[in-house]
Amino acid sequence: EAGVTQFPSHSVIEKGQTVTLRCDPISGHDNLYWYRRVMGKEIKFLLHFVKESKQDESGMPNNRFLAERTGGTYSTLKVQPAELEDSGVYFCATSTSGRARVTEQFFGPGTRLTVL
Amino acid sequence: AQTVTQSQPEMSVQEAETVTLSCTYDTSESDYYLFWYKQPPSRQMILVIRQEAYKQQNATENRFSVNFQKAAKSFSLKISDSQLGDAAMYFCAYRSANTGNQFYFGTGTSLTVIP
Numbered sequence: 001e002a003g004v005t006q007f008p009s010h011s012v013i014e015k016g017q018t019v020t021l022r023c024d025p026i027s028g029h030d031n032l033y034w035y036r037r038v039m040g041k042e043i044k045f046l047l048h049f050v051k052e053s054k055q056d057e058s059g060m061p062n063n064r065f066l067a068e069r070t071g072g073t074y075s076t077l078k079v080q081p082a083e084l085e086d087s088g089v090y091f092c093a094t095s096t097s098g099r100a101r102v103t104e105q106f107f108g109p110g111t112r113l114t115v116l
Numbered sequence: 117a118q119t120v121t122q123s124q125p126e127m128s129v130q131e132a133e134t135v136t137l138s139c140t141y142d143t144s145e146s147d148y149y150l151f152w153y154k155q156p157p158s159r160q161m162i163l164v165i166r167q168e169a170y171k172q173q174n175a176t177e178n179r180f181s182v183n184f185q186k187a188a189k190s191f192s193l194k195i196s197d198s199q200l201g202d203a204a205m206y207f208c209a210y211r212s213a214n215t216g217n218q219f220y221f222g223t224g225t226s227l228t229v230i231p
Contacts, residue, residue: 043221107161
């Protein structure tokens with residue numbers, strides 16, 4: 001079974017440009033999360049989709065970030081326009097909506113974003 | 117808000133020895149879950165072990181075990197018989213049982229295994 005995949009693995013852009021990150025979940029996983037790790041700091045939650053709906057977007061830094069999940073499958077996270085402080089590693093994670101009390105989140109390899 | 121603290125940015129251990137990674141957290145909740153994730157170099161994070169707060173027994177997974185001290189809000193990871201493949205960044209994470217699915221992570225501990 002394929003794991004969570006993210007594209008691209010690395011992206012280097014200039015301040016003011018736009019970048020779109022993509023996450024493909026494990027098939028059948030209704031829950032999809034975006035997290036970000038700024039260098040040397042903790043991994044921070046950005047938002048949570050249940051299928052195509054945004055369940056919780058309390059961690060989104062500002063309105064330069066736009067996340068979508070069309071059809072409840074893959075998700076994109078667009079940063080427009082990018083600022084220097086947006087640099088970091090963006091992780092996607094997915095999980096099932098099972099009846100189990102604790103559902104594990106499966107992480108993708110991350111996209112390393114560098115804004116110059 | 118919940119916070120997770122990993123006070124050891126870097127640790128090292130001799131192959132075959134035992135190492136303990138520390139993690140403390142702050143919460144006012146009584147029902148929650150705790151996790152240790154491992155991220156090897158250039159690879160994705162994988163779950164190492166998890167603990168449910170209402171369970172008093174410490175979780176174990178082969179060479180990995182935790183010391184869960186609920187009153188002290190401490191959740192350390194012990195790796196026994198360390199192997200070269202254990203070298204990775206280790207993240208401690210907290211998730212509420214009642215208020216959302218997001219994880220709260222610590223800053224990570226980079227573990228080096230010395231041959």
